[in-house]
Amino acid sequence: MYKITVIPGDGIGPEVIQAALHVLDALPIEFDFQEARAGNSCFEDTGTTIPDETIKMAKNSDATLFGAVTTVPGQKSAIITLRKELDLYANLRPVKSYPGAKSVYNDLDLLIVRENSEGLYSGIEEYTLEGATALRVITRKASEKITKIAFQEAYKRGNSRLTAVHKANVLKKTDGIFRESFWDVANEYSRLDGYRNIEVDEVYVDAAAMFLITKPHRFQVIVTTNLFGDILSDEGAGLVGGLGMVPSANIGDHNGLFEPVHGSAPDIAGKNMANPTAMILSVVLMLQFLGENHEASKLEKAVLNVLREGTSITPDLGGTSTTMDMAQAVKDNYQKI
Numbered sequence: 001m002y003k004i005t006v007i008p009g010d011g012i013g014p015e016v017i018q019a020a021l022h023v024l025d026a027l028p029i030e031f032d033f034q035e036a037r038a039g040n041s042c043f044e045d046t047g048t049t050i051p052d053e054t055i056k057m058a059k060n061s062d063a064t065l066f067g068a069v070t071t072v073p074g075q076k077s078a079i080i081t082l083r084k085e086l087d088l089y090a091n092l093r094p095v096k097s098y099p100g101a102k103s104v105y106n107d108l109d110l111l112i113v114r115e116n117s118e119g120l121y122s123g124i125e126e127y128t129l130e131g132a133t134a135l136r137v138i139t140r141k142a143s144e145k146i147t148k149i150a151f152q153e154a155y156k157r158g159n160s161r162l163t164a165v166h167k168a169n170v171l172k173k174t175d176g177i178f179r180e181s182f183w184d185v186a187n188e189y190s191r192l193d194g195y196r197n198i199e200v201d202e203v204y205v206d207a208a209a210m211f212l213i214t215k216p217h218r219f220q221v222i223v224t225t226n227l228f229g230d231i232l233s234d235e236g237a238g239l240v241g242g243l244g245m246v247p248s249a250n251i252g253d254h255n256g257l258f259e260p261v262h263g264s265a266p267d268i269a270g271k272n273m274a275n276p277t278a279m280i281l282s283v284v285l286m287l288q289f290l291g292e293n294h295e296a297s298k299l300e301k302a303v304l305n306v307l308r309e310g311t312s313i314t315p316d317l318g319g320t321s322t323t324m325d326m327a328q329a330v331k332d333n334y335q336k337i
């Protein structure tokens with residue numbers, strides 16, 4: 001029995017969470033789901049976007065499923081607080097083509113490993129006389145940790161190339177440290193069995209943004225700092241059918257939190273038309289994290305079949321189905337596999 005904290009959040013968050021739980025119901029695994037609150041509606045009711053209770057529940061769970069929250073400027077970010085409190089220092093964002101989604105390329109399968117605990121997301125900003133400044137915190141420790149995770153992911157995927165993305169020519173000190181840490185770890189790993197064959201290289205972030213569009217196949221696993229990873233993974237989402245398609249995993253040494261890359265999408269909230277794929281694929285990542293690899297691949301296959309058939313897909317994919325229709329189709333398909 002796995003204890004899972006479920007945080008629906010705001011906007012389409014509760015809609016895609018409901019869809020994911022509907023699908024999870026078909027799995028032969030016992031889950032104890034415990035709902036917790038976060039986000040803007042939580043703030044309106046309780047005065048905080050992220051109650052201590054929610055953090056405590058997530059810490060004491062085997063995994064957490066997070067829908068999406070609406071972030072109002074000035075409010076504390078629920079998701080960034082959770083990432084910090086649970087020390088979820090790695091954000092894994094697969095960019096994978098699925099049939100039926102309007103992809104620029106139909107054969108992409110790369111992974112963006114984003115540092116999740118520091119960088120420009122440290123949120124240390126200050127007004128100055130002229131405007132404002134932001135502090136970009138980069139430590140050797142976090143840079144080494146994220147590079148190790150990236151190596152392990154490259155190894156698991158049987159991939160042959162790991163690329164560091166940075167801007168060390170301009171951000172000489174911060175990205176200088178990130179770059180140095182990356183090569184230190186690379187030297188260490190190049191001596192380990194199994195890792196020797198992983199080719200290692202580096203690309204500046206601006207060039208990486210272009211290559212993702214013109215030559216995405218040159219990338220297999222990318223490791224980068226927090227904000228660059230955030231931006232490049234949305235670009236990656238654009239390559240494989242949009243934000244409705246892309247899941248993510250936030251991983252630390254003790255906890256895992258799984259969420260779609262998209263936000264609360266207020267423009268389509270309440271219309272039952274959100275694409276549940278990103279959330280369901282986040283469940284696939286959660287199952288892998290829990291070691292339930294068999295069910296994970298079955299569920300991924302069910303999503304793939306529904307996308308390929310193309311008869312039960314949401315409007316963003318060119319269909320007319322509702323969120324729950326699509327979830328039902330995935331569930332039916334899963335039960336047939």
Ligand code: NAI
Pocket residue numbers: 012067068069070071072079243244245259261262263264265266267268273274275276278316
């Ligand atoms: P967004 O990801 O919510 O939406 C961007 C566009 O993609 C919208 O046109 C939306 O309709 C579409 N879209 C997103 N998910 C979709 C889905 N599952 N199916 C179909 N279409 C989908 O980003 P936006 O508009 O910049 O932010 C909206 C709110 O979400 C803001 O308050 C923002 O702060 C918050 N946000 C929260 C995140 C989180 O909870 N981790 C991440 C990103 C944004």
Ligand code: MG
Pocket residue numbers: 230231234261
């Ligand atoms: Mg983003």
